[in-house]
Amino acid sequence: MLRIHAIRRVRCALRWPYAALRDGLGSPRSLAATLALLLALAFGGTLSASEATPTPPFQPPLADPPSYETWFLAQTYGNTSGAYRARNRTYSAGQGIHFGLDFSTRCGTPVLAIGDGTVYAIDGPFGSAPHTVVIAHPNGYFSLYGHLRVRTTHLQIGQEVKAGDVVGESGDSVDEVRCDMSPHLHLEIRTDGMTAAVNPIPLIDAPWWDDASLGLSFSQPTFEVDLEAPRRWQSLYDQPSIRFGGYLLNDYLQPWPR
Ligand SMILES: [Zn+2]
Missing domain, CATH: 1.20.5 (Single alpha-helices involved in coiled-coils or other helix-helix interfaces)
Structure with missing residues (x-):
């Protein structure tokens, strides 16, 4: 032996x-x-x-591997500097945190279910206009696909889907007609009956450590620093879960960047 x-x-x-x-x-x-x-x-x-290393339960919502030609993260989940700046507006409902992943990708890119499940909602009551789909997964998580270009009509609420099935097509959060302002897919993973959101990064089996998946935004300060606790929430993986309607987590007295 x-x-x-x-x-x-x-x-x-x-x-x-x-x-x-x-x-x-x-x-x-x-x-x-x-x-x-x-x-x-x-x-x-x-x-x-x-x-x-346990295999994450979900797959990416886009078929191609990351590259500047296919997709990359324009904004990750968490205490991003962008979310901090908009903490009292766009992200106030999510405790000042960007409560999803933004995948930069061309309008019309097929969006895929990240896991097996059933269709829980189409176009509301949950956010990310103009069109959204929510899938409920048997492991208790929900996945929300936001800023879809058109309403998804080939699925019905309650219908079963398999991982990799097309649930919609990606759109643009700013100009849904021309699709040339901010084309991206906003993906959330929620829990507790859709009342909370968690960091999708550890739950999705994608090459997050690859530069190609991280995109241009990572050449700038990515996460807002609380100078009173400068190491907190500063990596892709270390980010807080949020509860919708809860208090702001990042209303810092000493923020950086200011
Ligand atoms: Zn987003």
Whole structure:
């Protein structure tokens, strides 16, 4: 058994640098792979990077991989500087937080169900005009697809959908006719009967560590800093859940940028 363990340790040790190269140093997967290696060395176990990282339950809402030609995140979920600036207006209902992911993509791009489920709502009463679809998933989450270009007519409320089924087509939040002002899909993942929203990043199996998925907005300050707690809510993964109608989470006395 000792020999088998030694072989397994070597295999785990070999996987680590490959995972780090593939996923990027410092990425969550790379860190998970490092943790798996340390555990394997400590206990002679059989953990591998893939076993140590649970697969997120959902897939991306767009078929193509990220690139500047297909899609990239224009605004991520959370305590973004943009949401901070609009905390008393656009995002006041969501505690001052951008409570979804904005996927920049051309108008008319097919929008796909991120998981199996049933159609819960079409065009209201939930936001993100001009058109929205909500899918209820058996794991208790709801996915909301906002700023759709046209009303989705091929689905009915209560109808079952499978992961990857087309639920609508992407549109523009500013100019829905010309579709050349702010073409993007706004995706939310909600809980508690649609009364709360959570960070979709850890729940969607997409290459978030890849530069191509992160878009141009990441060349600017992405998250608003509270100088009284400067490390809080400063990464893609570390962001607060919100409850609709709750108090502002980011009404900072000492914000940066101001
Ligand atoms: Zn949005």
